[in-house]
Amino acid sequence: MRKQKKKQKFELIEQIRIEEMVAEGKCLARHNNMVIFVGGVAPGDVVDIQVTKKKKSFMEGRAVQFHSYSDLRVEPFCEHFGVCGGCKWQHLSYDTQLHYKQKQVQDNLERIGKVTLPPFDPILGNDRDRYYRNKLEFTFSWNGWLTNEQINSGQEFERRALGFHIPGRFDKILDIKRCYLQPDPSNAIRLAVRDYALALDLPFYDAVKQEGFWRNLVIRTANTGDLMVLLLVKWDEPEVISGVLDMLHERFPEITSLQYVVNPKLNDTYHDQEVICYKGSPYIHEDMEGIRFRVGPKSFYQTNSEQAYELYRLTREFAGLTGSELVYDLYTGAGTIANFVAKQCRQVIGIEYVPSAIEDARINSEINSITNTTFYAGDMKDILSDELIARHGRPDVVITDPPRAGMHPDVVEKLLQVHADRIVYVSCNPATQARDLELLSDKYDVLRVQPVDMFPQTHHVENIVLLKAKPFTS
Numbered sequence: 133m134r135k136q137k138k139k140q141k142f143e144l145i146e147q148i149r150i151e152e153m154v155a156e157g158k159c160l161a162r163h164n165n166m167v168i169f170v171g172g173v174a175p176g177d178v179v180d181i182q183v184t185k186k187k188k189s190f191m192e193g194r195a196v197q198f199h200s201y202s203d204l205r206v207e208p209f210c211e212h213f214g215v216c217g218g219c220k221w222q223h224l225s226y227d228t229q230l231h232y233k234q235k236q237v238q239d240n241l242e243r244i245g246k247v248t249l250p251p252f253d254p255i256l257g258n259d260r261d262r263y264y265r266n267k268l269e270f271t272f273s274w275n276g277w278l279t280n281e282q283i284n285s286g287q288e289f290e291r292r293a294l295g296f297h298i299p300g301r302f303d304k305i306l307d308i309k310r311c312y313l314q315p316d317p318s319n320a321i322r323l324a325v326r327d328y329a330l331a332l333d334l335p336f337y338d339a340v341k342q343e344g345f346w347r348n349l350v351i352r353t354a355n356t357g358d359l360m361v362l363l364l365v366k367w368d369e370p371e372v373i374s375g376v377l378d379m380l381h382e383r384f385p386e387i388t389s390l391q392y393v394v395n396p397k398l399n400d401t402y403h404d405q406e407v408i409c410y411k412g413s414p415y416i417h418e419d420m421e422g423i424r425f426r427v428g429p430k431s432f433y434q435t436n437s438e439q440a441y442e443l444y445r446l447t448r449e450f451a452g453l454t455g456s457e458l459v460y461d462l463y464t465g466a467g468t469i470a471n472f473v474a475k476q477c478r479q480v481i482g483i484e485y486v487p488s489a490i491e492d493a494r495i496n497s498e499i500n501s502i503t504n505t506t507f508y509a510g511d512m513k514d515i516l517s518d519e520l521i522a523r524h525g526r527p528d529v530v531i532t533d534p535p536r537a538g539m540h541p542d543v544v545e546k547l548l549q550v551h552a553d554r555i556v557y558v559s560c561n562p563a564t565q566a567r568d569l570e571l572l573s574d575k576y577d578v579l580r581v582q583p584v585d586m587f588p589q590t591h592h593v594e595n596i597v598l599l600k601a602k603p604f605t606s
């Protein structure tokens with residue numbers, strides 16, 4: 133018989149003052165020269181901490197009792213705060229959030245990057261600190277998460293749920309009453325689908341047994357007014373699928389794209405599944421300065437349209453384009469930056485791992501009559517090769533927007549060899565960006581740093597850095 137691992141019980145540290153906000157939205161306190169990382173608190177709170185993990189140089193814990201609250205706190209506006217995995221910084225005012233995001237970028241660049249930095253531009257906040265997302269994905273569950281209050285109330289609650297994952301739990305879903313992330317009619321659509329499904333006898337998904345009919349619901353609201361709803365179910369049940377989609381069509385005439393997927397697989401990804409367009413168009417469109425981006429049910433598009441525009445506008449400004457430049461757009465996704473800057477330069481080469489994103493990138497050039505873009509699909513470290521550079525020429529400007537892990541060392545090495553005059557480095561992870569900046573620092577100076585907030589109420593921050601090639605010294 134397998135032995136049950138005994139859960140170690142660590143100490144309770146009483147009446148400790150939270151000092152600072154640090155990486156990943158955690159706060160830091162100190163006890164007997166040991167650092168403790170705690171979530172869900174604010175600098176200035178005085179709390180009792182139950183230690184949950186102990187390492188040589190740090191501990192992790194959770195606040196179990198509050199003795200006094202920080203002045204930085206505000207009342208969270210969402211009833212799901214503290215349970216739901218999103219919007220974990222709602223207990224801080226938006227100005228405080230921006231302050232800590234800017235600090236997070238500065239600390240990382242100074243501590244890890246160890247490069248000479250110019251004065252930072254102040255973080256660009258989002259005018260809209262709620263309802264800023266254009267896409268949300270909800271999950272059905274046969275056995276939703278009950279809060280402590282619900283359990284302690286002794287009442288019976290509907291266990292079937294449609295909502296978001298509890299942090300760290302693949303199998304537990306919080307039924308969402310109202311979400312403040314996506315504009316109307318997102319909440320009304322989700323609740324209508326939930327009520328429709330509850331009234332029928334078909335099972336909500338069980339993520340442990342990997343069975344159940346109702347799986348996921350994706351809602352996309354574009355800045356053009358287009359609205360896409362995508363329903364995912366486990367097996368084909370034509371009458372039920374038509375029933376729910378007809379109900380949506382009737383109640384929400386603003387839906388421009390109504391689609392569904394029968395996903396019989398064990399996992400939720402549908403990129404390899406057929407999407408059936410039930411009513412309306414198979415696509416929605418986003419708009420940026422008159423450039424239309426076609427977004428299909430499987431396409432990637434930045435989830436905050438308003439701030440994506442600000443991010444791209446600043447990226448283009450940092451690139452200092454005059455019309456004559458050859459630009460390489462690394463990690464181009466659906467070619468959004470490449471197409472956005474194309475009219476201000478001679479030619480853009482976009483490179484991206486995902487072939488379907490590259491198809492979108494090409495289509496987006498085509499529908500906007502952009503003829504000076506060329507896109508390649510493949511791993512950056514293979515595609516960004518001597519052969520590619522011989523074919524297209526040495527870039528004047530490189531724009532790079534890698535995933536959270538940053539750039540592969542071979543890619544950084546290639547950029548050092550290529551030695552473009554300017555690199556605009558867009559990043560969603562200041563720690564890996566700082567690491568890469570240090571690697572580039574032999575040949576590049578940092579000229580500008582501009583954090584941008586794409587995700588209010590969370591600790592996430594985007595950062596744009598302009599690097600300029602140092603003059604050759606031989």
Ligand SMILES: C[S@@+](CC[C@H](N)C(=O)[O-])C[C@H]1O[C@@H](n2cnc3c(N)ncnc32)[C@H](O)[C@@H]1O
Nearest residue numbers: 463464465468484485486510511512533534535
């Ligand atoms: C942060 S996104 C940038 C998207 C795009 N610049 C935009 O603004 O929409 C990073 C992109 O890098 C791509 N990617 C990740 N690893 C890659 C690799 N090894 N080679 C090429 N592309 C990669 C991902 O598929 C993703 O589209």
